[in-house]
Amino acid sequence: MTYDLTSRMIPFLDLHLVFPLLEFLLIEELYTPVTLLEARYELAKKTNMIDFIEKLDDDLKDAGVIPAGGDLIKRREDILEQLQNAQFEAQKVMDVIENPDVIAALRQDKLQNLQFLKDNYGMTPEMIQTLYTLGQFQYSCGNYGGAADMLYHYRVLSTDDNLNLSALWGKLASEILVGNWEVAYEAIQELKETIDKTHFPSPLHQLEQRTWFIHWSLFVFFNHPKGGDALVDLFFQPAYINTIQTSCPWILRYLTAAVITNRRRKNLLKDLVKVIEHESYQYRDPVTEFVEALYINFDFDLAKQKLIECEKVLEGDFFLVSIQEEFIQNARCFVSETYCRIHQKIDIAELSQTLNMSKEDGEKWIVNLIRDTRVDAKIDYQENTVLMNTNTTSVYQQIIERTKGLSFRSQVLATSIDKREAAQAKAIAHEKNHPSSEAA
Template sequence: MAEYDLSKTLIPYLDRHLSFPLLAHLVETGVFPADEVQVAQYELAKGTNMFDYAVSLFQQIYPNQEVPKEFEEKRVNAVSTHERLEHEAQAVLDVITIPDVAQALRQDKNQNLQYLKDNFNLTLEQITALYNFGKFQYSYGNYSGAADYLYHFRVLSTDPDLTISAHWGKLASDILTGKWEVALEELNSLREAIDSRTPAPFASVSSSANNNTPAVDPALSQLHSRTWLVHWSLFVYFNHDQGRALLLETFLSPAYLNTIQTSCPWILRYVAAAAIITSPTPTSKSSSVPQSSRVKNAVREVVKVIQMENYQYEDPVTAFLMQLHVEFDFESAQKELQKAEKVVLDDFFLGQFHDEFLESARCLVSEAYCRIHQRIDIGDLSDRLNLPRAEGEKWIVNLIRETRMGQDAKIDLEKNLIQISRPPQPVYQSVIEKTRGLAIRTQALGAAIARSGAAAAQANVSTSVQVQSVEPVAAVV
């Protein structure tokens, strides 16, 4: 199943430390030759301060060669750097951990900085030592220590760029230490920070152009940040208890759905898998957290997106939903489900949900099959579900008895048939549902047009200001 493995596609959007678990998983699954994966691990480790790990990988790959001397030189430099950064950071940490100082700090970072400067002669440059030491600890694998220092820096720093960088480092550290509740809070905080970074006004863009410095498109920068956040968030959403529902809430929102469609359509595998996993089954446990309409109707929404993006991405997971809900080809859906089962089992993020995925997928097939047919041979439906006849009969009978299908279906065990007697849906009800959907989409489109109109008007005003300020100069010339 190497052709469906996404590791090579995902790793360019991950920090090198986050890539190590994916490569370790490839060694376990055997999707790629182990020696090739070890070479990739070594190339990643060389760029970190985890010298012992890099040396062990080098010895495994090249058993007859001498370890390069550069590793020992880097180790000596790293020890001296560690001592220096620790001394600088500890001077700041000793001040901010004083109980009276901790109580005196407020929400206003500028006020806190002025307080520390007046009372303890701490400057912004000294506070940056927390960031430098946290980043260095992260580089040699002390993720819990890195998280602590980056958190303290982020609370005090007024530098927006370094604060965002500390956000990313803190999120990666929480992921690598397996603190999923804390990681989810950090993920939400980082997403709010990225979403709130509105495009810069026209004046700032023109001023950077006048200074002969390349102007960065704010919208493009925000798109890149969201693309990276989508990939990093997979670690959190597929390990947190409520992660699959939260993934659907985030990824199906307009901003992030547009990001996926524009920059990373392969993420549709995980959106589709999450939609299938969260769909109700007879064996699923009732969640104490109420689901939103977006999560409840996730399969329907995901199918629409998959249908639109089918030209640029397709795999057995997305193809299964396409064949089932668009083509209504149950034979093809059966074949795609067989391949999707293997894809999910080998996938780093989806492997632990293999059984849930398969159970939910079979429920979707059964519901769609029973919606179309009135008389169903239980043995034939068992084949559609990739189940042995005896096991399939038990599974189907249990499904009908424990779901809403039991209201419309009757089981004839003598003839091994299911009789569906579903009353036809009134025409006016169908019209009401379609009209409601059109009304919601029209409202969303109107709001988007209003926002774009307001942005264009602001741009025109800024342009006119620039022109008026230039005209007197031109007249003098």
């Protein structure tokens, strides 16, 4: 409960994106259902999803709360009418665009396309604008598929940068809500480029955009198969890690989770530890504290405790619940690896306890660990301990390491000297051949 981030994240999410979060909370029963119902009702009132509002309205009445809503029937009529109008307007454009001749004639250049449409079909920028309006309206009504479609068409045609950006946001949201992760993933990449490239009126503005982006992208990254890598890559970029540090340190939880579940990116752990240490005064939760205990304080007891807490936190987190199992597994791996590196002789019972496992499981775990990783260790069954073989680098190894680069570096040196000589010789020759140019 204390580690629930929903309330912190809501300010950076779209209305519609909040619904899944709230529904998740309903399942987890962290808050009382009535509060959540009310929250959802409040939210829904601002949208045009009239069916949904009515349903919530009924639910609320069932729960014994009289919702303070306006006249729903009238609103339904209004919305339907507006929708029809918008659809009618947009249909004109759609008819043109869907014409195979037109599709064939369209090029890469947007301006040229616009000119072409205007000349041949009398299409004005205002008409294209209707696509955007319809898309927005449909989104507001909860018809995300349709909205995504409209916004796609709009983006192909429009040249307005500002609205294009909004359309892109809208499209991303629509795809997220439809659950179309592949397309959403692409939208994410596109949006990132746009945000990085666009010149915003102030750095603050850009920071804001990035903060939003980071929050929205969580939906995609934790659902897309390649999301883990992408998340780690993206969030460790200087601009984004700075954004996280400045405006939304709670994202560190997701970053930590992503790094820990990502076995291949172990080298990132160092950076992560640095950031967590740096930000520990601003944000801490069991997930970051686990890393802190393990890699800053080397306190394995504390790490063990935190790991138990992590389990609960992850269970209650909309994004992380799906990777909870993976996280715990990997976290154990990290613990045991660190443990093994520091220790020489380990009691299996003790280690199993540190990892929250029974003795048999622990033994199995260690065997697997020895098999899977490079850890050089043996189990002494009689004493029930693991013996680590210390692998100090031999002197020969050291010398090889030290002298490895020397010949290459010398070579580089020699070539650069040659180059320099040649350049000098050339310059001298040049001067000799053209003494007049100097004089002139």
